Structure formats: C-alpha cells, structure tokens
Amino acid sequence: MSKTFTLDGKTIPFKDGQTIIQAALDAGYYIPHLCHHPEFKPHGSCKLCTVVVSGHQTASCTLQPAEGMVVESETEQLNAERRALTQMLFVEGNHFCPSCEKSGDCQLQATAYHLGMMTTHYDHFFPNRPLDASHDDYLLDLNRCILCSLCVRASRDVDGKNVFALAGRGAQTHLIVNARSGRLADTDFSATDKAAHVCPVGVILPKKRGFAVPIGERTFDKQPIDAYVDSRLARKES
Amino acid sequence: MAQEKLKIATVSLAGCFGCHMSFLDIDERLFELIEHVEFDRSPLTDIKEIGQCSIGLIEGGLCNAENVHVLRNFRRHCKVLVAVGACAINGGLPAQRNPIPLAAILEEVYHTNPGLHNGVIPNDPELPLPLNKVHPIHEVVTVDYFIPGCPPSADTIWEVLTALLAGRQPVLGHALLHYD
Known part of the structure; x- marks a missing residue:
C-alpha cells in the first residue's frame, strides 16, 4: 500500500x-x-x-x-493571496502581453488567468531594465524576469555552465549573466542548452523567429493552465 | 411608461480607439443594447460634456494632464467606472515610453529628428502637458471593473455590459479572459 x-x-x-x-x-x-x-x-x-x-x-x-x-x-483565501503575489510580479516588471512573443505560452500570464486577475491593482514600478541582444541566437528581455531562477538552475545543474545568477538582495535582486562584460554573447550559452528552454515568461527568447504560432492558438489559448496540470510534464497515456 | 434608460459614457484617453472598435464589433447586439441604454458623452454621439451616468467606459491610460482631468470628471459623473483594455489597466503601448526620460523623448522627436515642427518643442497653452510617465487609470481614481485585452473581444465587452445591466457580477471564463 x-x-x-x-x-x-x-x-x-x-x-x-x-x-x-x-x-x-x-x-x-x-x-x-x-x-x-x-x-x-x-x-x-x-x-x-x-x-x-x-x-x-x-x-x-x-x-x-x-x-x-x-x-x-x-480555497478563496489562498487564491486571493496568490492573486496578490501575481499582481506584484506584474507591477514589479514590465509585462506588456500584447507585444510579448511569449503571450499565450507564458506561465505567469496563464496563472494570472487561472486566478482571475482582472487588474494589476498596485502602482506600477515601470522599472528601466536592459535588453541584451548580443547573442547570435537568443535575446534576453529582463523587463519580464520574475526571478524564478529556473535558468540559473538549468545552466548550473544540467548544462554545467553557470551562465546565469541572481545578484543583489531584496527588492534589488536581479538576473545577471556570468561574463565580465555582462553580455550573453560573451558566455558559452548556446541554443541547445537546457537554460534556453526553461524560462516560464518572455525573458530568454530565440531570435529570428517570431509569432510562428499566431496569438489565439497558443498553449494556454487552447486550454487553461490547470487543465494541463503542468504543460511541461510528459503527457501520460490515460 | 417605458423604464428610463441607463446612461453610458465612453472615452478614449491614451488609447488607439481599438477598444471602441471592438465594442462596435458587438454588431447587431447594439440594437438590443440601445433598448436599455442611452449614450451620453462618447465618440459615438460626439457629445462633449458628460452628464450623470450609470456606467463609464474608459479606454486608454493617462499620458497627459487632460487625460487626468477627463478621467476625474468621468469618476465624478459615473456610478460605475470600467477600465476597458490593456492601456487603461497597465498603461499598455503608450507606457513603453516610461523607461525613457520625457525630456529625452521630446529632444529626440523635435530636435534630433529632422523635419518636425521646425525643431521647436511645441509649447502652445492649448496643448495638454505630457505626464512624466504614462499611468494606468486605477493609479488615479477608484475603478470598479476591469476588462483586460488588447482589445477585449466584443463577446468579452458584451458579457461585462450585460452583467452590469442585469445587476450581476461579470464572469470572464477562459474563453473571454485574455491580456493580448
């Protein structure tokens, strides 16, 4: 048993x-x-x-x-608190879904839908965060980073490269690239890395490919996030 | 005697009128709507001054002083204020200027770029002053309901309007709730 x-x-x-x-x-x-x-x-x-x-x-x-x-x-109480946390993630960064390549495939957006988030509620920070387009194959838009550390863990534990790290503390915590210049192009990051494929939001994005799947036909347009349980889990035969 | 119709006012602040276009996409349902409501100030009526209304629909965020004035006037005149679309909710496309200092933007547009206004930053007292940053409307007034989307679909707008008219809470399920 x-x-x-x-x-x-x-x-x-x-x-x-x-x-x-x-x-x-x-x-x-x-x-x-x-x-x-x-x-x-x-x-x-x-x-x-x-x-x-x-x-x-x-x-x-x-x-x-x-x-x-x-x-x-x-429970209503837990989902209200989860919604507040999600709203804080939205206002702390710059999350403009209509112009984001990840829209419809984004875990943050889909979670907000699940929680019935109709408004960001809090005052927006509108932070000024950099965009790193130095790498040939991938770009980093740090405006959308939610500090989940998945790219840090993937690069360290799977790729064995330590390309990413979280630096700073508290409200100053931010994602950095492990190169003296701070540029992705100056690391050994490659498109085949696990770290290139784990970002739940629209930070780590492949270049030279945009809107290959139209808005409205993407992962969470088809089904809500809870219907997948986790869209990254291997599909089980039922 | 016929029941008095509810009054609705609509406005586009720092928006593109896309949400108004999407609202018009309710198509023939407009006939059903005007059985129950009358449009007050709105681009649809061209009425310039808002009267006492039951519902105010606000498209767009706040990019200049006039937007703030109009928004506060809507709040004073509307029992229920609804933020319609991404720009009203989080600033949207106009807010993409927020990380750049306003002076640098004006400099780039009117001084650095050739051919615009003879290289002079417009300073007519009739022109509303731009705000330092573009803001969502909930940062300035209390907003009662929000309809996300860029634009929200006609069906989404219809669900919220019919719910409000029927006196129930609008429910946007998976098919109707989108931020893009």
Whole structure:
C-alpha cells in the first residue's frame, strides 16, 4: 500500500522523498506554481504554491507530505493571496502581453488567468531594465524576469555552465549573466542548452523567429493552465 | 411608461480607439443594447460634456494632464467606472515610453529628428502637458471593473455590459479572459 495524503479532500498517493506539489502534479491535481518545474530541484521563492497544512501556510514545493496529512489548496483565501503575489510580479516588471512573443505560452500570464486577475491593482514600478541582444541566437528581455531562477538552475545543474545568477538582495535582486562584460554573447550559452528552454515568461527568447504560432492558438489559448496540470510534464497515456 | 434608460459614457484617453472598435464589433447586439441604454458623452454621439451616468467606459491610460482631468470628471459623473483594455489597466503601448526620460523623448522627436515642427518643442497653452510617465487609470481614481485585452473581444465587452445591466457580477471564463 502506498502512503497517501488528502488535498482538498482528494486522496493523493506519494512516494518517499516527493514534495506535496510533485505528488499532486503526478496525480493530475493542479496547484498554482511559477518557480517550480517538474524536472528541477525546488527553489521555494515564488510562494504561489502555498497551501495550508494543519492550519499553517507553507510552500508545497518544499514540504514533503506525511501519511494522512490534510492539505488545502483551492480555497478563496489562498487564491486571493496568490492573486496578490501575481499582481506584484506584474507591477514589479514590465509585462506588456500584447507585444510579448511569449503571450499565450507564458506561465505567469496563464496563472494570472487561472486566478482571475482582472487588474494589476498596485502602482506600477515601470522599472528601466536592459535588453541584451548580443547573442547570435537568443535575446534576453529582463523587463519580464520574475526571478524564478529556473535558468540559473538549468545552466548550473544540467548544462554545467553557470551562465546565469541572481545578484543583489531584496527588492534589488536581479538576473545577471556570468561574463565580465555582462553580455550573453560573451558566455558559452548556446541554443541547445537546457537554460534556453526553461524560462516560464518572455525573458530568454530565440531570435529570428517570431509569432510562428499566431496569438489565439497558443498553449494556454487552447486550454487553461490547470487543465494541463503542468504543460511541461510528459503527457501520460490515460 | 417605458423604464428610463441607463446612461453610458465612453472615452478614449491614451488609447488607439481599438477598444471602441471592438465594442462596435458587438454588431447587431447594439440594437438590443440601445433598448436599455442611452449614450451620453462618447465618440459615438460626439457629445462633449458628460452628464450623470450609470456606467463609464474608459479606454486608454493617462499620458497627459487632460487625460487626468477627463478621467476625474468621468469618476465624478459615473456610478460605475470600467477600465476597458490593456492601456487603461497597465498603461499598455503608450507606457513603453516610461523607461525613457520625457525630456529625452521630446529632444529626440523635435530636435534630433529632422523635419518636425521646425525643431521647436511645441509649447502652445492649448496643448495638454505630457505626464512624466504614462499611468494606468486605477493609479488615479477608484475603478470598479476591469476588462483586460488588447482589445477585449466584443463577446468579452458584451458579457461585462450585460452583467452590469442585469445587476450581476461579470464572469470572464477562459474563453473571454485574455491580456493580448
């Protein structure tokens, strides 16, 4: 008999070593998340996957379940807090969906749809962030960075290159490129790197290809994000 | 006696009128709409001064002092204020100028680029002064409802309008909620 916990009343089986979100996604149950990626170690920074366990809020991407644990996720209170976090991510950067190549394929946008975000609510920072188009194949638009660190983890743990890092602290935290010049062209970053393919938003984008799939026919135009559970998970035969 | 019609006012601030065009895309549903409402100040009527209204639809963000004045006037005259489209909600395309200092933009347009206004930055008192940055409307007035999209589809606008007229909360499901 495998061990189980309950998530919003649904019985979820889990293996030792799995986190709550890993077991939930494996069981086909969506918990909103941005910095979590099924193939990577937890980072625990975005807090979108916060759930309530025994009356306490905790990130479901870092907590391992215990037998019989009772977990709540789809509550009005939690989704209101997730919506506020998402609104803060929108106002802290420059997220202009109509002119973004990632629109329709963007995890941030799709999560905001799921949470029914109708307005950014807070005052916009309108930060002045650089765009790095130095590399032949890829461009970096840091206006859209949500500091999920997926490119950092992919480059370090999979590609073995350490092309990206998060620098600064608190509100000054920002993504940097590991080169003396700070330019992507001066690193060994390549289009075949895992780091080139994990950005959940529109920061790391391939050049020389735009709007190959029209707006309206993209990943999250077809189905809402919760219907995929995680669009990056290998599709299971049902 | 026929029930008195609700009044609706609409305006495009720092927008492109695309949201108004999308609103007109409700097509023959306009006939159904005007059974229940009467248009007050709007580009559709060319009425310049707003009267007391039930619903105000605001397209576009705030890029100059006149936009702020018109928005505040709409807020004073409308029971329910609705932000329509990306620009009203987050500044949209006009807000792309925000990272660049205003002086540098005016310099580039009127001094550096050849052929514009004889190289003089326009300073007629009739011209509204540009704001330092373009702002979404919720940063200046309380906004009751938001319709995202660039533009929101006719169906999306129709859902919100019919909900408001029926006195229920608008619900934009997956098919109707888009930021692009």
